[in-house]
Amino acid sequence: MSTNDDEARLLRSVALQNASSILMARQRAEQRQEAFLAEAQRLSHTGSFGWRVATGEIVWSDETYRIFQYDRTTTPTAECVLQRVHPEDTPQVKQAIERASQDRKDFEHECRLVMPDSSVKYVHVVAHVLHDESGGVEFVGAVMDVTERKRAAVLLAGEKRLLEMIARGDSRALVLEGACRVFEGLASGSLSSILLLDPKTNRLRHGAAPSLPITYTEAIDGLVIGPCVGSCGTAAYRAEQMIVADIATDPLWADYRDLALGHGLRACWSTPILSSTGKVLGTFAIYYRERRSPTPHERELIEQITHLASIAVEREQAEEALRQAQADLAHVSRVTTMGELTASIAHEVNQPLTAVVNNANACLDLLPKGAPNVEEVREALAEIIDDADRASAVILHVRQLAKRAPIEKSLLDLRDVVKDVLALARYESAARRVTIHTDLPEDLPSVSGDRVQLQQVLLNLVMNGMEAMNTVEESKRVLTICGRLETRGGMRAASLRVQDSGTGFKPEEMDRLFEAFYTTKPQGMGMGLAISRSIIEAHGGRLWAEPNQGPGATFLISLPSAGHAAS
Ligand code: ADP
Numbered sequence: 001m002s003t004n005d006d007e008a009r010l011l012r013s014v015a016l017q018n019a020s021s022i023l024m025a026r027q028r029a030e031q032r033q034e035a036f037l038a039e040a041q042r043l044s045h046t047g048s049f050g051w052r053v054a055t056g057e058i059v060w061s062d063e064t065y066r067i068f069q070y071d072r073t074t075t076p077t078a079e080c081v082l083q084r085v086h087p088e089d090t091p092q093v094k095q096a097i098e099r100a101s102q103d104r105k106d107f108e109h110e111c112r113l114v115m116p117d118s119s120v121k122y123v124h125v126v127a128h129v130l131h132d133e134s135g136g137v138e139f140v141g142a143v144m145d146v147t148e149r150k151r152a153a154v155l156l157a158g159e160k161r162l163l164e165m166i167a168r169g170d171s172r173a174l175v176l177e178g179a180c181r182v183f184e185g186l187a188s189g190s191l192s193s194i195l196l197l198d199p200k201t202n203r204l205r206h207g208a209a210p211s212l213p214i215t216y217t218e219a220i221d222g223l224v225i226g227p228c229v230g231s232c233g234t235a236a237y238r239a240e241q242m243i244v245a246d247i248a249t250d251p252l253w254a255d256y257r258d259l260a261l262g263h264g265l266r267a268c269w270s271t272p273i274l275s276s277t278g279k280v281l282g283t284f285a286i287y288y289r290e291r292r293s294p295t296p297h298e299r300e301l302i303e304q305i306t307h308l309a310s311i312a313v314e315r316e317q318a319e320e321a322l323r324q325a326q327a328d329l330a331h332v333s334r335v336t337t338m339g340e341l342t343a344s345i346a347h348e349v350n351q352p353l354t355a356v357v358n359n360a361n362a363c364l365d366l367l368p369k370g371a372p373n374v375e376e377v378r379e380a381l382a383e384i385i386d387d388a389d390r391a392s393a394v395i396l397h398v399r400q401l402a403k404r405a406p407i408e409k410s411l412l413d414l415r416d417v418v419k420d421v422l423a424l425a426r427y428e429s430a431a432r433r434v435t436i437h438t439d440l441p442e443d444l445p446s447v448s449g450d451r452v453q454l455q456q457v458l459l460n461l462v463m464n465g466m467e468a469m470n471t472v473e474e475s476k477r478v479l480t481i482c483g484r485l486e487t488r489g490g491m492r493a494a495s496l497r498v499q500d501s502g503t504g505f506k507p508e509e510m511d512r513l514f515e516a517f518y519t520t521k522p523q524g525m526g527m528g529l530a531i532s533r534s535i536i537e538a539h540g541g542r543l544w545a546e547p548n549q550g551p552g553a554t555f556l557i558s559l560p561s562a563g564h565a566a567s
Pocket of ligand 1: 464502513520521524527553
């Protein structure tokens with residue numbers, strides 16, 4: 001063999017070696033690329049698929065298998081997909097598959113999947129159509145698991161809705177029910193409940209439980225908290241989260257096991273709702289019908305909803321405290337007004353009492369004279385009864401006004417309210433030489449209100465009006481109380497105008513009069529009108545002032561009629 005042949009062989013073998021190492025390198029590069037791609041799919045929760053429409057043949061990437069939670073030995077089919085689709089979304093998905101196989105156009109779709117552990121996933125599918133030379137059609141697409149994004153968006157929308165409800169002042173029951181529903185919408189199969197702690201009795205009271213069986217919520221309403229009282233009673237007692245994955249075996253449920261299992265409830269996780277100062281306000285509980293522990297996502301969700309519930313409950317308690325403070329203030333102001341009236345009330349009571357004594361004496365005089373004049377005695381006795389009635393009516397009004405009673409709304413005839421107030425202010429007006437006129441028509445509609453509070457407002461306006469006329473010539477001291485039926489925007493309202501001919505006020509003072517502590521009187525407190533306005537507004541009405549054309553001022557109250565709509 002020549003050296004040339006040897007060289008050629010050598011060269012060929014080198015070339016072959018080179019070629020095979022290049023091939024191996026390329027293979028390695030391809031494998032790495034595939035590994036990178038798989039890793040990228042895993043990280044972005046985006047799987048890929050191919051679908052030959054004619055044969056129905058489907059191929060999935062590893063990530064797609066993971067998203068649908070099938071093992072790699074499963075041959076992917078449209079049936080496999082439909083098996084995982086949320087029952088509520090199945091019709092749309094079926095329709096989308098049919099339309100894609102007919103139209104053979106790019107498509108995009110979003111739906112929910114229910115996993116074997118009953119957790120819910122949101123997927124977004126995009127597919128591009130490819131046509132081969134033989135006219136065959138294949139879709140190549142991506143399945144994106146958008147659960148996190150979707151949940152965050154749904155939770156955010158839910159939180160926004162709840163915060164709006166809280167800000168709007170919707171009832172606590174409505175807000176708490178909304179909070180339960182937000183959770184249930186995000187954790188399918190869950191049944192949630194909110195119980196509120198009554199610190200005086202240490203009992204948990206029903207707050208909201210839109211999906212739990214009513215017989216169950218009724219049975220646990222009023223539960224006394226303690227170290228071994230199911231999940232909620234214990235969570236509230238220890239101020240700690242209690243996760244009971246299986247009610248059937250957990251000792252905390254010893255006394256309530258049969259009740260819960262009897263209602264098909266198997267797991268219960270309860271979280272205390274804490275105030276900003278760490279006080280237990282209640283519990284937020286999640287029930288499932290199967291044994292179960294919370295996923296990290298559910299734990300996070302529980303934390304968020306519990307926080308919202310605490311805002312709602314605290315806000316309600318703050319409002320209640322404010323209402324109480326306002327009621328106390330109104331009471332103080334009422335007692336102050338009564339204090340101003342003490343002298344005239346004493347006189348008002350004294351007058352009939354004097355008359356009672358006089359009449360009784362007269363009766364005594366009449367009796368001993370042989371045959372008494374029965375007719376005169378009868379008249380005197382009738383007067384005694386009238387006077388005593390007058391005195392006791394005044395005392396009754398004083399007691400009603402001075403009483404610290406909870407607000408109680410009832411159907412009221414405003415003419416009675418005016419009558420009560422005038423009975424109290426009668427002597428005061430006489431002493432001040434003020435003439436009071438009333439014009440209260442028959443058709444003045446009834447209102448729903450607290451009698452004592454409305455008396456307080458009117459008494460305040462009457463007293464202010466009389467005071468404003470102190471410096472006015474006696475003959476011109478006239479106070480008029482006028483009632484009217486009004487219809488505005490289809491709603492019936494009762495209005496009361498209290499008009500005086502006093503000093504009046506400047507137009508720019510109009511709103512300041514209602515500010516707390518605004519007064520122009522040396523001994524004034526400046527709270528009367530502020531409190532009166534808040535009382536009227538709490539009755540759904542308005543209180544405002546207008547300067548008169550001539551001298552003096554007019555104060556106007558408008559209250560919705562008890563029937564509301566105009567007939
Ligand atoms: P106070 O009577 O203690 O001053 P109010 O809140 O009842 O407190 O009244 C606030 C102020 O409004 C009074 O000081 C007075 O300046 C003005 N005002 C109230 N009623 C009348 C009225 N009928 N005419 C003119 N000014 C009035």
